[in-house]
Amino acid sequence: MSDTLLQRRALAGGGWLLLAFVAGGILVWGANRTGLMPGVETDTGPIATTAPARKVLYYRNPMGQADTSPVPKKDEMGMDYIPVYADEAAAPAAMPGQRKVLYYRNPMGQPDISPVPKQDEMGMDYIPVYADDADPARVTLSPQRIQxxxxxxxxxxxxxLWLKVRANGRFAVDERRQVTVTAKYAGWVEKLPVNTTGQTVTAGQTLLETYSPELIAAQQEYLIARDNQGRLPLQTAPAGGRRMTLTEGALQRLRFLDVPERVVQQLAQRGTVLRTLPLAAPLSGIVLQKSVMQGMRFNAGDPLYTLADLSRIWLLAEVYEQDLAAVRVGQSVAVQVNAYPGEAFTGQVAFVYPTLNANTRTVPVRIELDNPALRLKPEMFATVTLQVALETxxxxxxxxxxxxxxxxxxxxxxxxxxxxxxxxxxxxxxxxxxxxxxxxxxxxxxxxxxxxxxxxxxxxxxxxxxxxxxxxxxxxxxxxxxxxxx
The missing domain is CATH 2.40.420.20 (conserved putative lor/sdh protein from methanococcus maripaludis s2 fold)
Structure with a gap:
């Protein structure tokens, strides 16, 4: 092929290339003029487009983290946040019977919500919040999560319903059944039949025999008055009425000295002075304390014995002040004692003390119980349960x-x-x-x-x-x- 022919073909190819370049420029210019290519500016400024702009709701983190922004921004690596458009967030119309999703919340409880399903940085799905959950505080759980x-x-x-008041307490001696035995004269202990603490005694039983010059003088006075009663004239009382004889006065003195009546009768029958006289127990009970010994001398008024009748005993329970309104005098209570597990005793509220212990914030309540077998001992601990029916x-x-x-x-x-x-x-x-x-x-x-x-x-x-x-x-x-x- 000749050089002339090759030159002609090269010129023809260049012509076709030039023609294609010119045609492309014309198309671009026409598209800009007709609005087919938005965002392309001309020498006279941007050309208005007819297509509607997409509305951006917010911008989300490009790495999927729980972070959104209302304006464009970059993350710490310089990556642009991704826009979320309104047409993307619009949820499809709910089918009949389906629940409408309002938004999705963070599964870990963080204050982060999303209008579309997403995952947090740990890969956990956000939890949907439905429109039929009218109460914002309502919680909906799946059967698996409930289980x-x-x-x-x-x-x-x-x-x-019953209000049960429980309190702890300790047993104590009934103060009305406790006595201190003393003598109204001075003397010496000659015999001591009751000589141990804890010994049981009965009313009238001889506790000790005493020698007392005062008692001997009182006996002699009685015998002299009785022997001379017929010789002494009985004068009329100044206020009128009958005057007491010397014999009656001597007998009254013996009785005032707490000489037992049987001893007085024995003195009248025998007519001789008794060297020792007994001191009798005033009640039946237990000897709680003994302060005398064989041969000891005592004075008038010295405490010799402490006796107590334990057939009925007190329980002093400490009731907290918040439970005090439920306690009433006469209420029945159940008592449990550590010494007798599984066995219940019954008592009755007898008195609510008028004072409160500032250290323990409790009020003593006295409960009385029968104790015929003497199984309940003073100073034992016990648990009290008081039951009251609620009014409504x-x-x-x-x-x-x-x-x-x-x-x-x-x-x-x-x-x-x-x-x-x-x-x-x-x-x-x-x-x-x-x-x-x-x-x-x-x-x-x-x-x-x-x-x-x-x-x-x-x-x-x-x-x-x-x-x-x-x-x-x-x-x-x-x-x-x-x-x-x-």
Missing amino acids: LLGVTTAPATAEP PALPSVPESALIDSGRRQLVLVAQGAGRFAPREVVVAGRGETARGERRVQIRAGLLPDEQVVTRANFLLDSESNLRAALGALQPAASAAQHGGQ
Whole structure:
């Protein structure tokens, strides 16, 4: 082929290339003039486009972290945040019977929501919040999660409840059945029949025999007065009436010195002075204390014995001040003693002391018990249980574990079916126990009979409910902030 022919073909190829380049420029210019290529500027400025602009709701973290921004920004690595458009966030229309999703919240409880499904930095799916959850504090759980948390429920029932007051105490001697034996004269102990502490004595039994010059003089005075009674004239009393004879006066002195009547009769029959006279027990009981010894001299008024009748005994129980309103005189109480496990004794409230112990914040309550076999000993410890029926047995009650008491308000979690649980504020009327021994709380207002309440894992659900309520309050504010940035 000749050089002339090659030159002609090269010129023809270049012509076709030039023609294609010119045609492409014309197409670009025409598209700019007709608005087919938005964002391309001409020498006269940007050309208006007819296609509507996509609305940006917010910008999300390019690495999938739980972080959004209402305006464009970059992360710490310099990567641009990804825009989320309104047409992308629009959820498809719910089919009949399907629940409408309002938004998705962070699975770890962080204050972060998303209008579209997403995952947190750990790969956990965000939890949907549905429109039919009208109560922002309501919690909805799947059956698997209910089983995992161990959630249990129980109905609110109206049944009689008793308030049980428990207190500790110790046994003490009945002060009205305790005496101190003394003599009204001075003397010496000649014989000591009752010579041990703890010995049982009966009323009138001789405790000791004493020699006393005062008693001998009183006996001699009586015998002299009796022998000379017929020789001495009996004058009329100044105020009228009969005057006491010397013999009667001597007998009265012996009786005032607590000489037993049988000894007085023996003196009258024998007509001779008795060297020693007995000192008798004034009551039947136990010798709690003995202060005399054989041959000891004593003075008038010295304590010789302390006797106590333990057939009836006191129990001094320390009742806390918050339980004091339930204690009434005459109430029956159950008493348990460590010395006799499994055996119950019955007593009665006899007296509530008017003073309070500032250190223990307790008030002594006196309980009286029969103790015929003397099994209950003074200073033994005992546990007291006092049972009082609550005044309003018709009110519904729930197990004590169902009540959430924050100090400022009291709540229960009501099961609404289909895995839904909602908190409800209630007014507590009182606390007590059933006949089965179950501790329950009476509800005065806020709960109806037969409503199911959560009795286990309720603190976890309450935390979840508080989080839901907080997120419900934050969601409108977050939406307003996102829309305000546009």
